[in-house]
């Protein structure tokens with residue numbers, strides 16, 4: 059029964075410290091709205107700390123301790139996922155506050171847009187606004203009630219029996235008052251939800267909003283200010299809450315505005331609360347200086363535009379111990395001994411906030427600049443002269459030679475052979491070791507430093523006499539496989555080339571082919587498949603029998619040696635190559651090296667002919683002509699000529715006529731051997747005996763013959779194509795212009811003899 063003449067108060071409830079920001083902001087919002095009523099708050103001292111009570115007392119006119127009423131049947135709380143409301147029954151203590159005439163109760167999560175003092179004038183004993191979740195019932199966050207002990211005990215009886223459809227006070231009070239309540243406008247208890255808003259209605263009625271109520275778990279101070287940056291109704295309403303919070307509890311505002319609100323309130327505004335306590339319960343607001351300092355300008359992007367909020371120095375809150383130890387205690391920043399939660403032995407307090415909740419939260423906004431990025435015309439030149447200097451390695455300490463343990467270590471034989479192509483072992487250590495030890499042993503470190511480019515230079519040990527007699531050395535490049543000349547030695551001899559060309563002039567164009575080479579003529583023995591003992595005796599491109607070029611001249615220790623499988627064994631060279639007129643018997647031919655000459659042997663013999671025969675040109679031409687005709691006869695018309703065919707006994711080459719007109723077709727390669735290219739000098743009569751000039755004379759003779767008109771039926775114009783032909787295939791440069799070239803040294807030698 060309310061006391062006659064009692065006060066009217068706005069009352070709230072605080073069951074835990076964690077709702078302190080809400081309770082304080084509510085009070086400030088009412089006072090800022092200019093209410094003339096006093097503010098009271100019920101607190102359960104067993105779950106609210108003294109420091110929080112002190113904070114409440116700084117704002118509320120009355121801080122009223124009440125006994126906590128806890129539900130014994132919390133199952134229904136889980137239906138709405140709110141087990142934290144286990145003590146919401148405590149709210150029924152409002153009906154015990156009979157010292158007040160009328161109470162306008164507001165949850166701690168309510169914010170006043172304006173002071174609804176008119177509610178105190180309601181004649182109804184109990185008034186409430188519909189709940190947004192089930193509008194037939196009322197929401198118990200905003201109630202206008204007349205204290206009444208009868209009502210209290212009735213409610214207490216229900217609470218003790220757990221009569222509540224939601225396990226909390228709303229279910230209990232709705233069951234108690236049923237349809238007897240006075241329904242208030244929704245504008246007195248606008249309950250925006252983060253998940254559902256009736257946006258058009260909100261837009262339409264928002265100007266009439268008196269009170270807003272942050273139902274559910276999404277309390278502004280638990281979400282943090284960054285969660286309310288959008289433009290939804292919930293964000294707008296939350297922004298209003300933050301505006302009040304910032305007005306009083308943002309650090310720079312705390313000291314600047316205490317007197318502003320004092321003039322509008324019935325109670326003089328207290329000194330601002332010590333920074334750190336309220337912020338401690340607001341997500342993202344508690345930023346001890348020692349932990350985090352926001353760089354200048356970083357926080358200016360935050361919602362309120364303050365640039366140094368989180369860089370402010372925070373005073374650490376160290377709660378004092380008091381008689382009743384609070385049940386729900388968030389972990390303090392510097393927990394005193396009396397308030398400590400021993401994490402090793404106890405579970406965390408039920409209402410404790412998550413770990414790291416107060417970690418700094420940065421907010422970055424996307425750029426809204428629509429201008430496309432335009433790169434600069436040029437970027438700054440990177441610095442020059444920058445290098446990384448490799449630190450110099452400290453000289454390796456001299457290695458101690460390990461003591462010999464096994465007999466073969468002390469009596470190790472010295473190496474007697476060295477393989478030059480093997481990689482040499484690293485030498486520095488060798489030197490050090492040898493010098494240090496003063497002895498030479500046979501370990502790999504003491505191998506002789508053989509010249510890597512020396513082949514066959516057998517073991518030249520630096521400090522010991524060689525055990526192997528030295529053999530002739532041959533210098534080989536470091537990489538013999540890449541620098542080895544692929545050309546034949548005789549290709550450098552102009553006489554040979556001219557001789558070959560002379561042969562080609564007399565042969566039938568049709569018979570051009572692989573066989574029209576020195577090898578094919580039997581003058582040069584194919585070297586393919588016949589490997590000598592020399593290191594360089596490997597098949598080159600020119601060696602391959604399928605190519606229409608001269609095989610590589612491989613000097614073999616054995617002149618008459620015919621390789622197996624070449625068909626040369628038992629071949630009667632005399633039969634194939636009958637002796638030319640005036641040419642001495644082949645058995646009498648001797649080259650400058652003293653070798654007997656044979657048509658199947660090396661080039662030096664050809665050179666020999668050129669040099670030492672009485673009329674070498676005539677002899678060679680005769681020989682070539684005879685050989686050519688012989689071969690052509692054997693090949694017949696268009697017969698493919700190959701070394702294999704030539705060398706295989708018993709194979710009959712069909713004798714066919716060449717196609718009509720092919721007799722006189724000249725090889726395009728003939729141009730390559732133009733006399734002007736070979737030698738620009740005129741032929742002198744007095745040196746006509748020179749083989750070279752004899753060859754040149756033969757060339758001119760042949761040219762004259764070719765230029766002589768012939769019957770039309772017998773003449774086919776030479777092809778206009780003047781390409782390199784076989785020469786190109788030999789990998790040689792083909793002279794396309796008749797650039798006079800100076801005679802080579804070898805040519806001069808020949809000319810002057």
Ligand SMILES: O=c1ccn([C@@H]2O[C@H](COP(=O)(O)OP(=O)(O)O[C@H]3O[C@H](CO)[C@@H](O)[C@H](O)[C@H]3O)[C@@H](O)[C@H]2O)c(=O)[nH]1
Pocket residue numbers: 070071072073074076077142143146165166167197198199200224226227228229272273274275
């Ligand atoms: O840990 C807590 C929980 C609650 N309260 C107080 O109890 C009130 C109710 O809790 P709240 O979180 O506001 O509940 P709501 O989300 O609003 O839930 C709805 O359901 C509750 C239980 O029925 C009713 O009390 C509310 O009025 C009703 O709006 C709060 O405002 C506080 O005053 C605390 O002080 N500490």
Ligand SMILES: [Mn+2]
Pocket residue numbers: 165166167168199271272273274
């Ligand atoms: Mn509420």
